[in-house]
Amino acid sequence: MGLNSGGLALLVTLVLALMGAVVLGVAVGSVPIPPGEVLDTVLRGLSGNLREEDVIIWDIRLPRVVMAVLVGACLSVCGGAFQGVFRNPLADPYLLGVASGAAVGATAGLLLDLPRGLIPLLAMLTALGAVAVTLLLGRSGRRYPPTRLILAGVVVGSFLSAVTTFLIMRGEDRAREVLAYTLGDLSFASWADIAQVLPYALLGCGALLALGRALDLLQLGDLTAASLGLPVEKLRLLVIVAASLATAAAVSYTGIIGFVGLIVPHTVRLIWGPSYRTLLPISALAGGLLLVLADLLARTTPLYQVGIVTTLLGGPFFLYLLRRVRV
Amino acid sequence: MSQTFAAQGLNAYAGDAHAVQDVSVSFAAGQLSAVIGPNGAGKSTLLRAMLGLTPPHSGAVELLGQPLAAWTRTERARQLAYLAQTEALPLDAQVRDIVALGRGAGEWKWGLFPVRPWSEEDEAAVLDAMTRTDTLAFAERRISELSGGEAQRAALARALAARPHFLILDEPTNHLDLAYALDVMRYLRAEVDRGVGVIAVLHDLNLAARADHLVLLHGGRVLAAGTPAQVLTPQNLQAAYGVRVEVVQAGERLVIVPVE
Ligand SMILES: Nc1ncnc2c1ncn2[C@@H]1O[C@H](COP(=O)(O)OP(=O)(O)OP(=O)(O)O)[C@@H](O)[C@H]1O
Ligand SMILES: [Mg+2]
Numbered sequence: 402m403g404l405n406s407g408g409l410a411l412l413v414t415l416v417l418a419l420m421g422a423v424v425l426g427v428a429v430g431s432v433p434i435p436p437g438e439v440l441d442t443v444l445r446g447l448s449g450n451l452r453e454e455d456v457i458i459w460d461i462r463l464p465r466v467v468m469a470v471l472v473g474a475c476l477s478v479c480g481g482a483f484q485g486v487f488r489n490p491l492a493d494p495y496l497l498g499v500a501s502g503a504a505v506g507a508t509a510g511l512l513l514d515l516p517r518g519l520i521p522l523l524a525m526l527t528a529l530g531a532v533a534v535t536l537l538l539g540r541s542g543r544r545y546p547p548t549r550l551i552l553a554g555v556v557v558g559s560f561l562s563a564v565t566t567f568l569i570m571r572g573e574d575r576a577r578e579v580l581a582y583t584l585g586d587l588s589f590a591s592w593a594d595i596a597q598v599l600p601y602a603l604l605g606c607g608a609l610l611a612l613g614r615a616l617d618l619l620q621l622g623d624l625t626a627a628s629l630g631l632p633v634e635k636l637r638l639l640v641i642v643a644a645s646l647a648t649a650a651a652v653s654y655t656g657i658i659g660f661v662g663l664i665v666p667h668t669v670r671l672i673w674g675p676s677y678r679t680l681l682p683i684s685a686l687a688g689g690l691l692l693v694l695a696d697l698l699a700r701t702t703p704l705y706q707v708g709i710v711t712t713l714l715g716g717p718f719f720l721y722l723l724r725r726v727r728v
Numbered sequence: 729m730s731q732t733f734a735a736q737g738l739n740a741y742a743g744d745a746h747a748v749q750d751v752s753v754s755f756a757a758g759q760l761s762a763v764i765g766p767n768g769a770g771k772s773t774l775l776r777a778m779l780g781l782t783p784p785h786s787g788a789v790e791l792l793g794q795p796l797a798a799w800t801r802t803e804r805a806r807q808l809a810y811l812a813q814t815e816a817l818p819l820d821a822q823v824r825d826i827v828a829l830g831r832g833a834g835e836w837k838w839g840l841f842p843v844r845p846w847s848e849e850d851e852a853a854v855l856d857a858m859t860r861t862d863t864l865a866f867a868e869r870r871i872s873e874l875s876g877g878e879a880q881r882a883a884l885a886r887a888l889a890a891r892p893h894f895l896i897l898d899e900p901t902n903h904l905d906l907a908y909a910l911d912v913m914r915y916l917r918a919e920v921d922r923g924v925g926v927i928a929v930l931h932d933l934n935l936a937a938r939a940d941h942l943v944l945l946h947g948g949r950v951l952a953a954g955t956p957a958q959v960l961t962p963q964n965l966q967a968a969y970g971v972r973v974e975v976v977q978a979g980e981r982l983v984i985v986p987v988e
Contacts, residue, residue: 615840617825618832620818621886627781628812629832629890630805632839639840675820 408673415686419470422693426466427458429697434458460592468590468598469696469707470689472651473661475602477688478681479644480662481669482609485616485677486640487547493663494648497554497641500657501561502531503649504583507656508565511579512572520582521597521653528649531557536641545637585658585708587696598650605647606685612640613678620675658708660715661688661695667722730793731757733778733808733894733925738787740770740777747773749948751787755941757893757925760916762936764929764959765945766969771929772813772898774945779810779896792893801839805832809892813899813929815883819872823863823882826871827854830889857888861915877908884915894925901928901935913938933960933984944968956982 404412427439434457442458445451451459479494487496495501506527510520539545539553565583569576615636618626623633652658665688666680673679695710704710734754740747747770755761763771777784780796789796791807799807809830817826831853835844858864861881871879884900900916901909913935916926920940930936942959944952946968952959960982965973976983 611841614832614842615836618829620821621826621829622812622816624776624781624812625810625815626832628779628805628808628810629829630802630836630839631832632801635838636840670820674822674825675818676825 404673404679408679411672412683412686415683415690419686419690419693422690422697423466423470426469426693426697427462429701430462432457434462464592464595465587465590465696466693468587468595468655469692471595471598471602472587472655472658473665473688473690473692474685475598475606475647475651475688476658476662477665477669477684477691478606478609479648481666481677481681481684482612482616482640482644483662484666485619485680486637487551488620489547489551490667491663492551493660494644495558495657495662496551497535497645498531498557498561499528499645499648500652501558501565503528503652504565504657505531505561505568507582507653508568508579511582512568512575521594524653525649528653529645531561532641532645532649536638544634545641547637550641581706583656584706585656585711586706587655587699588706590655594654598654601646601650605643605645605650608643609640609647610681610685612636612643613676613681616640616677616681656706656708658692659712660719661691661711664715664719664722665691667719671722730790731925732790732792733757733927734790735774735778736788736790738774738777738789739785740773740782740787741785742770742773742782747948748777751945751948751950753943753950753953755894755925755927758920758923759925759940760920760938761925761927761941761943762930762939763927763943763945764931764933764936764968765951769945769968770948771945773948775810775896775898775927775929779808780804781810802836806890807893809887809890809895811883811887811895811897811900813902817871817879817883820870822868822870823874823885824854824858824867826882827858827863827867827885827889830854830857830886832890853889853891857885860888860918861885862911876903877905880904880908881912884912888915888919892924894927895919897926897928899929899931901930901932909935933965936960937982937984960984 424436424439428434428436439458442455445455446459476494483492483494483496484490503524506524507520510523515523535550535553535557539550541549569579615631618629618631619636627633666684669680669684669687673683696707699705699707699710732754736752738748738751751774765771776782778789791799831850837843858867861884863881863885866874866878874882887895901912904912916928920926936942937956937960939956942954942956943950944959944964951968952964960975962973962975972987974985974987976985
């Protein structure tokens, strides 16, 4: 195992591209800022010597870009891990209903005029609740067969989407506000939000990254993996819990950003190969890069929201991938 | 310490079917054992139950004289390598990486997080397994770029890489032409010569005739067990398969010919 020199060169390119995109993401805006000044400000911020005029960069633009990296990485790692644990190339982090769960909570919270700060917490609660219901429905004895889980996820997801639609219809004058919230938006990201998401992201994605080799073994099939000493059911449950925690936190604070968790791991698999030991960490980098760029596009074009950009461009890109590769 | 992998009064279910009924068998290290019997006789279920992959309903399984439950998951995996009847290898993975997965039975924290880094012993075992199965030539190729027979050899190399005490193979010669099937038998015999106990489900009775020890299953029960000469009789085979056969001595080996 390991990357060949071509793969290594591409990896270095990816890291540089991510750093460049972060600087670019901060620099571009209604008032363009030279990249050098961006770097100076970040250094001042990190050493605790911020000046008054640094506020725009440090408190408005930078959190948005950092949140994009964080959420992009999260969704991509979780999507990759789900594709591995369900051995299904169409799996994404929303497979078990986490996104529709978050949407119900956020919609209800907005329509009930809860304080803004409470809404993500409520969304996270309903998101995790949805996954818990999926697990209960998909369970068979003490096992969680992948096909049953996927079907249960579809059922829970469509049920909750119907509930959300119903709620929106009832509060129709506020449909725009609700849609904007649930469709995936990074424009309000703050350091406080990042501090809320970060623990779940680190815990969830950290566990997934450490499970790379176990996921590789699982690709041989449940029986063979079990014969190699892998506790298959325990692995499946752990991946689901870890990925759901990280994804629930991400979508509750930024809305449902589509397609990233599906496309990024696929693209990484094409370039760097199928081993989850490389696929997951590289997906984190690539997902961060993709979301920073998508958000840049959302800000500078009339597409408004990052969730619209990823879904709009993600579909055609995915079709292109499918045509190029025999899945 | 008895060098066997054995079951006593084993009962096991496949779904709702009572597929293994009161089976007692013993497989020795340093022997090539073949499990034979018609489709649905319970061969795969027997192997799975003995490996602890489906919980046995009742009965005892012993590995090297110790109850299977006394072995930890990791130790058990290190002693027993298993090749399933339908092992679907991930198509986009390289042969070398697949074989390396066979070393998965290392030390794991909670069975999930590897705690031992990849070692030279691992590397040597992988290389050795590929050499012995003639898969080194396509080590860098992807599974999707192999023929069925080549993929089967890669799967066998994956099992060998664990350097197990017992090698348990469910139809390793499935889909293989005559030459490939004989190659696999040669690889297995080489393992036996190194002291490994090989247990293989075989459908081709003429390949099974090359084994040291045979177990003939029928309807979930052992119909006969022993040397090829004891098991491969026209009476036994008629009872198991419902087909009249002639058993001919050809040199040192028996040849089975259906006569209808
Ligand atoms: N999931 C299941 N549900 C119900 N019955 C099953 C299930 N799996 C297997 N069986 C039955 O259990 C019996 C034993 O099956 P098993 O797979 O062990 O047979 P086998 O000897 O390996 O057959 P083959 O040579 O076809 O591989 C068969 O009669 C089969 O129909
Ligand atoms: Mg079978």
